[in-house]
Every structure is written in C-alpha cells, then in structure tokens.
Amino acid sequence: MPRYDILSEDAMAVLERGWRRLLSDIGVEFLHEGALDLFRAAGQRVEDSIVRFDPEWVLECVASAPSEFDLLARNPERTVHLGGRHMVFSPTQGPPFVREGEERREATMADFENLCRLSQTYDQLDTPGGLCCEPGDRPLDSRHLDMLLAVQTLTDKPYMGAVITEGAARDTMRMTDILFGGPNDGAVRVFGVVNANSPMRYDTRMIEAMMVYAAAGQAVIITPFLLMGAMSPASVPGSLVQQTAEALAGLALTQVVRRGAPVVLGSFLSHTDMQSGSPGFGGPESAMGLLCSGQMARRLGVPWRAGGGFLTSSQTADAQAAYEGLNTMLPAFLAGANFIEHSAGWLESGLVACYEKFIVDIEMLRMLQEEFTPLQIDEASLAYGAHQEVGHGGHFLGAAHTLERFRTCFYRPLLSSTENFERWKSKGGRDATERAGEIWREALAAYEPPPLEAGLRAELEEYAAGRRAELGD
Amino acid sequence: MPRYDILSEDAMAVLERGWRRLLSDIGVEFLHEGALDLFRAAGQRVEDSIVRFDPEWVLECVASAPSEFDLLARNPERTVHLGGRHMVFSPTQGPPFVREGEERREATMADFENLCRLSQTYDQLDTPGGLCCEPGDRPLDSRHLDMLLAVQTLTDKPYMGAVITEGAARDTMRMTDILFGGPNDGAVRVFGVVNANSPMRYDTRMIEAMMVYAAAGQAVIITPFLLMGAMSPASVPGSLVQQTAEALAGLALTQVVRRGAPVVLGSFLSHTDMQSGSPGFGGPESAMGLLCSGQMARRLGVPWRAGGGFLTSSQTADAQAAYEGLNTMLPAFLAGANFIEHSAGWLESGLVACYEKFIVDIEMLRMLQEEFTPLQIDEASLAYGAHQEVGHGGHFLGAAHTLERFRTCFYRPLLSSTENFERWKSKGGRDATERAGEIWREALAAYEPPPLEAGLRAELEEYAAGRRAELGD
Numbered sequence: 001m002p003r004y005d006i007l008s009e010d011a012m013a014v015l016e017r018g019w020r021r022l023l024s025d026i027g028v029e030f031l032h033e034g035a036l037d038l039f040r041a042a043g044q045r046v047e048d049s050i051v052r053f054d055p056e057w058v059l060e061c062v063a064s065a066p067s068e069f070d071l072l073a074r075n076p077e078r079t080v081h082l083g084g085r086h087m088v089f090s091p092t093q094g095p096p097f098v099r100e101g102e103e104r105r106e107a108t109m110a111d112f113e114n115l116c117r118l119s120q121t122y123d124q125l126d127t128p129g130g131l132c133c134e135p136g137d138r139p140l141d142s143r144h145l146d147m148l149l150a151v152q153t154l155t156d157k158p159y160m161g162a163v164i165t166e167g168a169a170r171d172t173m174r175m176t177d178i179l180f181g182g183p184n185d186g187a188v189r190v191f192g193v194v195n196a197n198s199p200m201r202y203d204t205r206m207i208e209a210m211m212v213y214a215a216a217g218q219a220v221i222i223t224p225f226l227l228m229g230a231m232s233p234a235s236v237p238g239s240l241v242q243q244t245a246e247a248l249a250g251l252a253l254t255q256v257v258r259r260g261a262p263v264v265l266g267s268f269l270s271h272t273d274m275q276s277g278s279p280g281f282g283g284p285e286s287a288m289g290l291l292c293s294g295q296m297a298r299r300l301g302v303p304w305r306a307g308g309g310f311l312t313s314s315q316t317a318d319a320q321a322a323y324e325g326l327n328t329m330l331p332a333f334l335a336g337a338n339f340i341e342h343s344a345g346w347l348e349s350g351l352v353a354c355y356e357k358f359i360v361d362i363e364m365l366r367m368l369q370e371e372f373t374p375l376q377i378d379e380a381s382l383a384y385g386a387h388q389e390v391g392h393g394g395h396f397l398g399a400a401h402t403l404e405r406f407r408t409c410f411y412r413p414l415l416s417s418t419e420n421f422e423r424w425k426s427k428g429g430r431d432a433t434e435r436a437g438e439i440w441r442e443a444l445a446a447y448e449p450p451p452l453e454a455g456l457r458a459e460l461e462e463y464a465a466g467r468r469a470e471l472g473d
Numbered sequence: 474m475p476r477y478d479i480l481s482e483d484a485m486a487v488l489e490r491g492w493r494r495l496l497s498d499i500g501v502e503f504l505h506e507g508a509l510d511l512f513r514a515a516g517q518r519v520e521d522s523i524v525r526f527d528p529e530w531v532l533e534c535v536a537s538a539p540s541e542f543d544l545l546a547r548n549p550e551r552t553v554h555l556g557g558r559h560m561v562f563s564p565t566q567g568p569p570f571v572r573e574g575e576e577r578r579e580a581t582m583a584d585f586e587n588l589c590r591l592s593q594t595y596d597q598l599d600t601p602g603g604l605c606c607e608p609g610d611r612p613l614d615s616r617h618l619d620m621l622l623a624v625q626t627l628t629d630k631p632y633m634g635a636v637i638t639e640g641a642a643r644d645t646m647r648m649t650d651i652l653f654g655g656p657n658d659g660a661v662r663v664f665g666v667v668n669a670n671s672p673m674r675y676d677t678r679m680i681e682a683m684m685v686y687a688a689a690g691q692a693v694i695i696t697p698f699l700l701m702g703a704m705s706p707a708s709v710p711g712s713l714v715q716q717t718a719e720a721l722a723g724l725a726l727t728q729v730v731r732r733g734a735p736v737v738l739g740s741f742l743s744h745t746d747m748q749s750g751s752p753g754f755g756g757p758e759s760a761m762g763l764l765c766s767g768q769m770a771r772r773l774g775v776p777w778r779a780g781g782g783f784l785t786s787s788q789t790a791d792a793q794a795a796y797e798g799l800n801t802m803l804p805a806f807l808a809g810a811n812f813i814e815h816s817a818g819w820l821e822s823g824l825v826a827c828y829e830k831f832i833v834d835i836e837m838l839r840m841l842q843e844e845f846t847p848l849q850i851d852e853a854s855l856a857y858g859a860h861q862e863v864g865h866g867g868h869f870l871g872a873a874h875t876l877e878r879f880r881t882c883f884y885r886p887l888l889s890s891t892e893n894f895e896r897w898k899s900k901g902g903r904d905a906t907e908r909a910g911e912i913w914r915e916a917l918a919a920y921e922p923p924p925l926e927a928g929l930r931a932e933l934e935e936y937a938a939g940r941r942a943e944l945g946d
Contacts, residue, residue, distance in 0.1 A: 014852065235856045237848065324889065392502035392523065401706055
C-alpha cells in the first residue's frame, strides 16, 4: 500500500531548518563524560555537558546506519526485518498495573509470563518486547533477569532487552549470547528501547545502555517521548523538530560508538490535556504527528518506530479505548511505520496492561493487517461469470464464484460479532470486552511453550541465578 | 488534506473495462415503463425491462450533471456545498429500533424528534437527514408527513425528503416549496436517497421517486447497497464495478428526466459474514472498498457519497462499535467523501439508532474533522523561542508560548476522559457509553428549537393535515 504523505516540500523544508537549528544552536545535553569525549573527538562543539552539532555531520552518521536489517529470532521462522516496507509489532511495554475484567491491580511476574504467552500465541505480534508489564513482586535490581528468561523461554520470537542499567544491558548481551549459542558475528539478535530525557537531554543510564547495545552491534530504538505542552512546545511542528533533533543526536551517539550500529528512529508524540494536566492519547494531534513523523523519517532513510500502537487514555476497554487506539494505529499504518510498540493491551495512558484490551487490539491489528494488503485487481477478480450467472435482481449467495471461495473471501473476526440481536441476547448479551475475557483465557489454556533445548534453558537459568546472587536478591 | 489514492492506473483501467462491460452487456433492469421509454428515446438498447447502455453515452450523462452544487437550508448559514473538497454529514437513517442504555425498543415519533433535536445541536452534523429512525407509532401511509414536519421545524439545516412512494416524493416537493416560500427557481433545497435493487435492477418505487426529484431539479443520491457475497460478487473489485455500473445507470435516468439535475454517486459496500449469513460492517473489505470508490468517483467528477459513516454490526455501543465505526469513517475521510450518511447513532448493522452511540460518534467525528484540517507549518509554528526559554531537561508547561495558547492548542474532547484512575473511580468509574448517556440527556434538556415564523409552521401543518385526511390516517 502507498504511504499517505501530507507534508509539502515547503513544509518539509521548514521542519528541516527547524531541527538543524535545534541541533546546532540549542544543542543536546548528554550526562555522560564518555559520550561527551566521543562527540568531542568527532569534532562536535562540546560546552559543559551540551553538545552542539554540525547538522551535516549528523547526516553523515545517519548515512552510516543501516537502512534496514534483520532482527533474529531463536526460531528462524520468527526472524523479522526492520526497515523498508516491513512492519513489526510488539504488545504494550512498561505498565506497572494490570487490568483483568473489573479488577485493577499491581502487575506480577505471573502477569508478565501470561502476557508473554499471549504474545507467542498471536501471529499478529512479532515480538513480546521485553517489558510487557513491570513485575512488582520481583526485586528491582534483578527483575530484568526474570523478564529476560521469560521472553527467551516462553516465546521463540525476537525480544527486547533491558536498558534500565549498564549492568542490565550487559546481562542482556550475555544471556542473548547463551540463547543463540555463542557471541554474535554481526547479527542483530536483540533490541533495546531508550528514551531521551526530553527536552534536549539524555540521562546517564540511557546513555550507558545505548553504548552497550551499540558497541555490541545490537539495535537501539531511540524514542523521544514527547507530551506536547510539557516535554515539548504546545505545537505539532515545534514538537516534530524537537523529536527529530533528539532522535538524531541519539543516533549520532550510536554511530560514534560503532559505525554501522543498527538503529531505529523513534517518535512518540502526544499531547497534555491542559484541563486535567494528564497525558492524552489517540487525539487528532498525535495522528497528525504520526503522519508527519513517518514522512520525515523516510526522507532520512533509517527504520522508523511509530509511537503508535493502540494508545488511549481510557480507564477501561470501552468505546473510547477502541477509537483512541485505532486513531493512533491506523495513522501509523498510513505513515508506513517499521516498528510499533504498544500494539496490544495498552490502557490508562500506559499505566495498565489490560487482558481484555489485549484481545480487542489483536482484533484491530488483524483487521488492519488485512486492510493494508493490496487488492489484486485483474480480469478474474471482476467475477464477470458470476454476473452472467446471477443476472438482474437475483443473489450471489449460491453463485459458483461465491461457493468456491466463501470460506476465505472475507475477513473472519476473532472477537467481533455479527449475530442478530435475538441470538446474541440468548447467548448472554455480552459486549466485546466481556467476550474478550473468554478469548484470552482460552488462549492461555491452549498455550504450549515453544521447544527449547534443556541444556540451554539450564544454562540461562544458571546465569540468572548467579547474577541474582551477585546483586544480593 | 490530500486524498489517499491506492489504485494504480492499470487497476483503474481494469475497473473501467469492468463497469463498461456490465452496462453494455449485462445491462440494468428498470421496472418502470416511463423510464424505459426515456432510455429508448435516448437511443439505448431496451429489451423487455433491461436497458443495455452505450458507456460513452452514459459518460455524456455524467458530464451533464453538475460537478458540485449548493444544498440550501432555511437558515442560510446552514446551507452546505456538495462536491469538491466539501464534506456533509448526517446521522444514521432508517433504523426501526432505538437503543437507550440497556433498553432496546421499537422507535417512535418521539425518538425521531429527539434525534432531530440532537442533529440540530451538534455542529458536526450538517443535516438531520429525513429518516433518523422509523416512527413505528405513526401510520405507514402518512408518516412521511410527520417526519418532514419534524426535520423542517426542529432543525434549520438542509434535510432529506421521502422516496417511499411517488406521492410521498410529491409531498416532499410541496412542503419544501412551502418552507422556502414558493416554488424553486433552480435552487437545490432537498435531497432524496435511493437504492438500487441490486444486482443490476431498479424497482418501480425507487424509479418513481428519482423521477419526481430529478424533474424538480432536486438532488438524488443514488446508492447501490451491496453486501458482497449476497447482492454482489464475493470480490471487492467485482463489487466495485457493479456499484459503478448501477450508480451510473441511475444517474443516466436522472439526466434523461432533466439534463443537469443534481446527483450524487453513492457507494455502500460491505460484506456478508459467511458464517452467520448476517451483514458485516467495519471490516477490511469495506475500508478498501471506500478508498477505491472515492478514487473512482473523483475520476468521474460528480459528488460522491461514501457508504461510510460509523458503521458496525455490534449490538451495543462497545469497543467493537467504536473500532468498526472508525474503521469505516476514517477511510471515508481519506477517500474524500462529499456526503456521509450514518455519521451518528448507527448500531446493529443499521437496525438500531442508539442514543449513546450517537454521542460516541459525534466525539469521533469532532476528532476527525480536526485531524483532517491541515497543519500550518511555518517559522512561528516551530516555537523556537520556547526552546530558547526552556533549554535542556526543563518543561514547557510554564513557557510563555504554552501559556498563550493552552486553552485552544489541543483538541478538547466531548466524551473522552483523561482522568487518572483514582479520580475517575471516585466519580463513579463510568465507561464512555455510560458517560454518553449523560451527555445526550443534557443536550436534549438544553435544546432550543430554531426560530420559525408561526404562519409558515401553520401552513406546513395544514398541508400535512390535509394529506393525512386524503390518505385516510
């Protein structure tokens, strides 16, 4: 499907002048001496902790990053490609709470594992990510080990590693080497998602993680998380140029650490509800922002992460959750995003991973994946023979053309109901959210772990146990 | 905003060959002697009741229809323009049932009037249409008079007239003349929506109504209602060519009745759920169909009605209703529809007008109308001064740029909530559908009828009373 480009060349030029000026005149703060040294050595202007960039040099860094690359899975059939016309989806990442029906509670490791299992179950998701909820019942210092073990063993898809500390990033590299049977030989086998500390700053921990990933040639997805009016100006164009400047500064860091390190430019642009002071998701501004971000990222020629996904501020998996979610995800498809986090389960501005919303989102994702598959339009597709058979005022239900393809000709829903009222009522009159509750429970009951060699599992567990002991947990 | 075109020139050529062949070889049945005489007189091949068209002649008819026109309202500020880059929205039309909270019941005249009042209240709707529900408590033969009176007096927006019988169409013309103070002088003051009796047939009543509207120079919106697999082939391209052939045949009829009569080409393309046999709405096929239909209609150069609107098969105003609805309406925006029926209230595949869904839809419509307003991108929009003020790692909440525009800088929702969980819970923990119930009740309580001269109202009522007596009701 074609991209939906909405920016004129004039507008693109205004935006480009904007991010160039931010990079060169305002500059970006890096709270890390090693990073500052690297930028200084590369000839950039460094004063205190602020780096003022030569935009042309930044574009050279962009050019040295791969325009697309494979992200390996331990099951080769699950390997995905990042960049070009490919799209990769992960469930929601980071929520400290879960919602299950009417119950909202702190997330636990059991929830984390369940969400991994659901991520493995649905082919619409390419990766479980690595933080599908915060397992609050595990020690803070070592929970990254539990989470890594879960994504490595409960799924056979590519996964996201830890970025919370330099040590956690190093653990990610070690456990990934174990899973893949040895040090990497240039292959990309794990990715990390780092946020700028917007506006115009990267903090020490994020920089440390970026440096570990980049040095190992593993993918870094660099995402300024901008709530317009709070972390960026109350203006879509103003926020777009900030987002670009921040992401490019992060990209430049990966390239001074290691030329050619794989990187994804991220965007995550939403607004602050100026009445409540809360973040707002799924509104017109973020949809616009997505369309513009995609067009700008394509011009730069690196893979692009959309801060899309099915985002919403809603507190339950209701109509608002659905329309705000789709109003974020559909623009991400139109804009040609390469990587989309938060594609299943996101609720309450990201504070909650909701089981029912997970299923609602999977249904929407299935629909969109079919919707964005180009139609085949040729003589056979016109079904002229069916018209000759049916004629005027008849019906096509019994036509040969229909009978030959009735099983596969239309999208078959997972969750949506077309039942007439009487039948729907007689089956309990349950809305989509209630039906979703049945679907995820059945999916978990039917889950089977992907095969994993026992020795490998033992080795991973041994590593994790050793590190837990070192960390005192 | 630009249109989102997805069909290549090759695909367009295949589709054009397809509809031309249907018009010339299969032909369209018209169950009306007068219509057949007109086509015969215009040189088309007529055998029994089938008209086989010369496609070139049909394109001459297309060229004689206006490419855009004004549709007048009794309040000149409410006059709308049909065609070009304009979009006109009506609430859902035709449902025999209403839903109010958990109650589903037969629609009454009181519901009809309420839906007119809500249509008047929300500026997002340009017209109440003329059949926002079927008032089952009024006699079948004369209820069109009640409905006309309601749209004429409870709103001051353009309205849709009756097409149910030739007599009802004539009553529409007479009551419109009364409302506007005399016979029309070439202005378009009312529109009718007619459906083909697909496949490839127009029935007598529809033809009679089309002829009355066209003869009076009033707008006819011609809409093949196609559920793929039932009224058209189980194929999107096959259905697109049928839709075009049927709509163009109807357009040709209006032009042989009166050259230059205003007409809108309609599309309404959805699928049959082959498991339940029920119609399905909001799926990938109809979204695709909308994008293609818009592109094809633009090529023809007449105003286009999208069978968009917020369509859904859902039984309640739940997540399914929202995502299916938005997945129909967003493509209609992308495809540049000029007229969109069913933009508020549609539920249960069109059987139900739901008060809560009405409000959910108004919220989505408000979002989309803002979303499809192009961004202004210039130096001022970059808010560079705010960056100079805030610097690195600060926040923009208190920046002068933000304070100057915080009231208007972002979309302000009608229904959506960004409240944090504790606050939302303390206020009752109501989902979007429950909150919508409060909003429509408040809107009805605050409704004030638009001014209407007493003499005019008396004249309309007198006409309706006289006709009711003639019809024996």
